[in-house]
Amino acid sequence: MVTVRFLHTADWQLGMTRHFLSPEAQARYTDGRLAAIRALGRVAAAEGCEFVLVCGDVFESNQLSPQTLARALDAMRDIPVPVYLLPGNHDPLDAGTIYRTAEFTRQRPGHVHVLDAPGVHPIREGVEIVAAPWTSKRPLTDLVAEQVAALEPATGTIRIVAGHGAVDRGHPNPNDPSLIRIEALRAALADGRVHYVALGDRHSRTDVGCDGRVWYSGTPEVTDYVETEPGDVLVVDVGADHCQVRAHHVGAWRFLRREHHLNSAEDVQALDAELSALPDKERTVLKLSLVGTLTLREKARLDDLLARHGHLFAALEVWERRTDLVTRPDDDDFADLGLSGFAASALEELRELAAAPGEDSQAAQEALGLLYRLAGGGR
CATH class of the missing domain: 3.60.21.10 (Metallo-dependent phosphatases)
Incomplete structure (x- = not known):
């Protein structure tokens, strides 16, 4: 036979x-x-x-x-x-x-x-x-x-x-x-x-x-x-x-897609721990969908951890089409930054735009984040 x-x-x-x-x-x-x-x-x-x-x-x-x-x-x-x-x-x-x-x-x-x-x-x-x-x-x-x-x-x-x-x-x-x-x-x-x-x-x-x-x-x-x-x-x-x-x-590489709901500092910390635990980062391509609401302080920590892990993975990207992450500043975000004059006025204007509905809200949220980082927040 x-x-x-x-x-x-x-x-x-x-x-x-x-x-x-x-x-x-x-x-x-x-x-x-x-x-x-x-x-x-x-x-x-x-x-x-x-x-x-x-x-x-x-x-x-x-x-x-x-x-x-x-x-x-x-x-x-x-x-x-x-x-x-x-x-x-x-x-x-x-x-x-x-x-x-x-x-x-x-x-x-x-x-x-x-x-x-x-x-x-x-x-x-x-x-x-x-x-x-x-x-x-x-x-x-x-x-x-x-x-x-x-x-x-x-x-x-x-x-x-x-x-x-x-x-x-x-x-x-x-x-x-x-x-x-x-x-x-x-x-x-x-x-x-x-x-x-x-x-x-x-x-x-x-x-x-x-x-x-x-x-x-x-x-x-x-x-x-x-x-x-x-x-x-x-x-x-x-x-x-x-x-x-x-x-x-026989393959050694992985392409992964993950969705994470982020609504607190603890959620950001959990994401950091999960990314740290993933093995073979140099052969892993990771695409993240991020959904939720964060303060400016929490968003700054998120940006920092994504940058840090981005150096370790073969590729790490945020899936923009599947991401709906809103930044809502609270009073604690800028309390210790000591802003005055023009910076303080810009802060208040941006906070009003960020909280209001409309197409300017997202741009205002991003501008607040930039202002927060430039003023030393998140360090």
């Missing part, structure tokens, strides 16, 4: 940048994405995988710097088993494809293979990959269904489909011609034409269904806040009558 164990991964997007990262943090994030590739190579070796299958978007685009390409191929060189790369929507086989450049061809390790022809690719006796590479950024057909439809039921051969793109189940645009049709996959699995469908494009690890034989591996390193179960790769054991999929975590 023929069986095969391999590692399913996708969406490496080597060369990716994130706009919210500083140049220093971006350099570490780039190194982290390469480290995830080397880590999955160690998983493949430890688990006895025969090969690694990368289901699309190996690179962020077809236009990469020579350094990025060289470092990417060097990371693949460290994978100790054969590697099969499927072009996806980020790196399609179009006229400018990176896979046919002199730089890629010259530096490509011998055990790294590009699935640049649609159809069946024999891997060894009894094992085949059925590839559906992208040849443009906007295909007009279901590329996977085209390849599956051309197959006859396999006898004594395990077939693994390598595809990329969104499936039609739950898609907001069900008329998109490029969607991968689940029913076509279900039929091909039922009659023995294929035995496992490895997909890329969705960055969250996802069991699409069909008795656990259709999966998105997700990205091996997180790329966005909305992803679920990112940072994983899948070790797949498949035969004609069985399929087992096991996730292994």
Whole structure:
């Protein structure tokens, strides 16, 4: 009975940048994405995988710097088993494809293979990959269904489909011609034409269904806040009558979103303690939603702690669209500052504007905060 164990991964997007990262943090994030590739190579070796299958978007685009390409191929060189790369929507086989450049061809390790022809690719006796590479950024057909439809039921051969793109189940645009049709996959699995469908494009690890034989591996390193179960790769054991999929975590970065209600000095102190307790800050991107009402003194302490922690995290930002934080000065805020003359008059005017409804209230609150800090408050 023929069986095969391999590692399913996708969406490496080597060369990716994130706009919210500083140049220093971006350099570490780039190194982290390469480290995830080397880590999955160690998983493949430890688990006895025969090969690694990368289901699309190996690179962020077809236009990469020579350094990025060289470092990417060097990371693949460290994978100790054969590697099969499927072009996806980020790196399609179009006229400018990176896979046919002199730089890629010259530096490509011998055990790294590009699935640049649609159809069946024999891997060894009894094992085949059925590839559906992208040849443009906007295909007009279901590329996977085209390849599956051309197959006859396999006898004594395990077939693994390598595809990329969104499936039609739950898609907001069900008329998109490029969607991968689940029913076509279900039929091909039922009659023995294929035995496992490895997909890329969705960055969250996802069991699409069909008795656990259709999966998105997700990205091996997180790329966005909305992803679920990112940072994983899948070790797949498949035969004609069985399929087992096991996730292994290789990612080291985290993108977190947190909401905090701040209405007192104790709430600000609790936020400070929570941020201090978070591990691996240098590999954590944190977006905060802040809701509540603070005095000027409390707001100054909040601004100070955000600045302090901002130096420790890979990125720390306030989610403005989800933040509703009001500053309401009380009599104690300026009691010890000894303001007089013009400063005292400005204080009273700003306090009146801040307390009144209207579009000037927020600007007045911010001006009060600035006046408070310039006058030495919060020290």
